[in-house]
Amino acid sequence: MWLRRTALGAVVVPLAVLVFRDAPVRLVAPEPTTAEPEAPRGAPRPAIVGRADWHADESLVREHATYTGSVNAVFVHHTNHTNDYDCADAPRMLRAMEEDHVAGEGWDDIGYNFVVDRCGTIYEGRAGGVGRSVRGAHAKGFNAHSVGIAALGSFGPGVPVPKALIEGIAKVGAWKLRPGTDPRSTVRMVSTNDESLYQRGEVVHLHAVSGHRDTFRTSCPGDALYDQLPVIRAEMARLRVPRR
Numbered sequence: 001m002w003l004r005r006t007a008l009g010a011v012v013v014p015l016a017v018l019v020f021r022d023a024p025v026r027l028v029a030p031e032p033t034t035a036e037p038e039a040p041r042g043a044p045r046p047a048i049v050g051r052a053d054w055h056a057d058e059s060l061v062r063e064h065a066t067y068t069g070s071v072n073a074v075f076v077h078h079t080n081h082t083n084d085y086d087c088a089d090a091p092r093m094l095r096a097m098e099e100d101h102v103a104g105e106g107w108d109d110i111g112y113n114f115v116v117d118r119c120g121t122i123y124e125g126r127a128g129g130v131g132r133s134v135r136g137a138h139a140k141g142f143n144a145h146s147v148g149i150a151a152l153g154s155f156g157p158g159v160p161v162p163k164a165l166i167e168g169i170a171k172v173g174a175w176k177l178r179p180g181t182d183p184r185s186t187v188r189m190v191s192t193n194d195e196s197l198y199q200r201g202e203v204v205h206l207h208a209v210s211g212h213r214d215t216f217r218t219s220c221p222g223d224a225l226y227d228q229l230p231v232i233r234a235e236m237a238r239l240r241v242p243r244r
Contacts, residue, residue: 043174043239048114048130049123054091056098058127062108065128066135068144070178072187074209074236075139076169076229077112077150078221083159087119090152094123101137111137112150114172120164122172125150133176141196142189142206142215147176155222166228170235173209183209183236191215209233 051058081093098110105111112125113136125148128134138148149169155161177183186205191198196215198204204215209232212220 042177042179043171043236043241045131045175046122046168046171048172049091049121050130051124051127054094054123056110056127057095060098060102060109061127062102065109065126065132067128068133068135070145071133071147071176072178072181072208073142073146073189073206074173074177074183075142075146075148075212075215076173076209076221076225076232077138077148077212078155078225079112079115079150079152080154081152083118083153083155085118085152087117087121090115090117090121090123093152094125107137109137112148113138113176114147114149115152116149116165116168116172117152118162118165120162120168122168139196139212139215141191141193141198141200144192145189147173149173151221151225155225156219157223159222159224161224161228166232167235170232170239173232174236174239177208177236177240181208183233183240207233209236 079097085093094110094115101107101110109127110125113134114125115123117123124130126134126136133145133147135143136146136148137143138150139146149172151165151169174183181187185208187208189204189206191200191202191204194200197217198215206214207229209229211226211229212218213226
């Protein structure tokens with residue numbers, strides 16, 4: 001969440017599958033077995049509007065990107081903008097947000113890795129390359145090995161959440177989450193900052209797709225969007241290709 005007083009893959013080895021096509025014929029029925037679910041691979045990369053296309057001010061960036069390896073968790077945020085904007089104005093809103101995050105908050109760059117507008121358009125946020133695991137400034141204590149996806153708008157109680165926005169978040173989240181991770185599962189994370197909800201070094205099991213409020217004292221991403229996280233998880237799982 002965009003707050004004034006807060007700072008904000010691994011390769012999975014598939015289970016061996018025994019193929020009995022050339023095995024001797026058995027004259028007795030085999031014991032019943034329960035098939036293991038196929039591990040999900042990543043989803044295809046969605047269309048993303050790059051920083052050059054929304055005219056990010058690269059002169060504002062204070063330090064080069066830090067890379068943290070595989071993305072183990074997705075954190076969903078909202079930016080607290082009003083919701084009646086024209087989607088054509090999203091690039092201008094991003095430029096203002098970049099300036100505020102750097103000049104106002106004192107961060108190195110825009111805090112979120114990606115921003116999705118109400119029309120479902122996905123924008124590159126923090127610089128460093130959309131295909132790499134860039135450490136953001138979106139979830140204090142859990143910025144490493146995570147991706148921050150912010151919904152452009154404000155989604156407090158009772159606010160409608162556009163279907164296109166949900167789908168946009170799911171598309172980029174399904175693509176960035178490390179292969180082999182079920183978006184509906186939980187993941188092991190370690191807090192790196194006492195100012196989060198957890199002490200530094202504390203091991204936490206979080207939803208693979210969590211809201212900002214799950215690790216910090218905030219209402220972000222708003223009650224309405226938070227309530228849609230199960231829908232986002234399910235859509236992400238649908239988009240990810242089973243490992244054959």
